[in-house]
């Protein structure tokens with residue numbers, strides 16, 4: 001693999017590939033499908049790919065744990081972009097298969113909570129087995145290993161299948177969030193609508209430790225967009241916390257919150273500051289009045305004037 005390639009969760013025909021192709025820079029890169037999220041991230045760590053696009057969160061069940069864990073452990077990596085994609089599944093079958101023929105279905109584990117009700121209504125006795133990705137499930141149906149796969153309708157042609165049912169989605173407006181991950185480097189400059197991701201280890205049992213963590217953000221008016229606990233692997237009760245916060249590490253209040261965390265937590269891993277998908281700087285400014293660096297500077301100048309008797 002060449003170091004300029006972008007890796008992604010493959011094989012060909014995943015939602016991840018569709019998400020990757022929405023990035024303008026993907027048009028100039030060779031795109032290399034990988035069999036799993038850890039394999040895609042390891043290709044980046046090994047310098048075999050410049051970056052990898054992987055699914056990290058969906059609006060139905062939250063964090064995609066395999067991705068969070070692969071970012072939390074191993075050689076550090078950083079997130080440089082995010083992509084949001086609305087997800088609709090199709091039930092892909094070998095040509096000629098009818099709904100009544102289907103005894104087994106497959107897809108990526110993150111697909112299951114998004115189609116569970118549909119299965120209950122339409123295929124109540126079916127056996128579900130997980131696949132490495134939705135396109136991998138389609139490939140397994142082509143091979144005859146399962147009767148049907150939930151995947152993007154666009155994957156049908158690649159695997160010689162046909163969409164028996166389309167537009168399957170238990171939750172309205174189900175979205176999946178993907179992140180473009182590279183080796184650590186300076187984050188892109190703030191855009192005014194940014195997100196910062198960190199993982200925080202709080203150490204052995206200490207009453208109020210999680211509250212202290214949250215306070216570092218709350219007292220500075222930093223909004224949190226995701227907090228997910230993950231086992232550290234060191235036994236029952238040992239967790240770290242993956243946190244997404246609004247803002248950029250170069251924003252004063254976000255930088256100060258991270259410094260606060262560094263002081264109270266035994267270990268903090270900075271996973272990057274990057275532009276938010278689907279939100280503009282104007283949206284953020286309207287929603288978060290009083291939190292920009294400029295407003296901080298004005299308030300601090302006013303305080304200095306008060307202290308000097310010049311207010």
Ligand SMILES: O=C(O)C(=O)Cc1ccccc1
Pocket residue numbers: 009013014015016017055058087108110111132133134135176
């Ligand atoms: O990209 C894919 O096709 C995947 O397998 C990951 C996934 C799973 C569920 C919804 C969106 C993406």
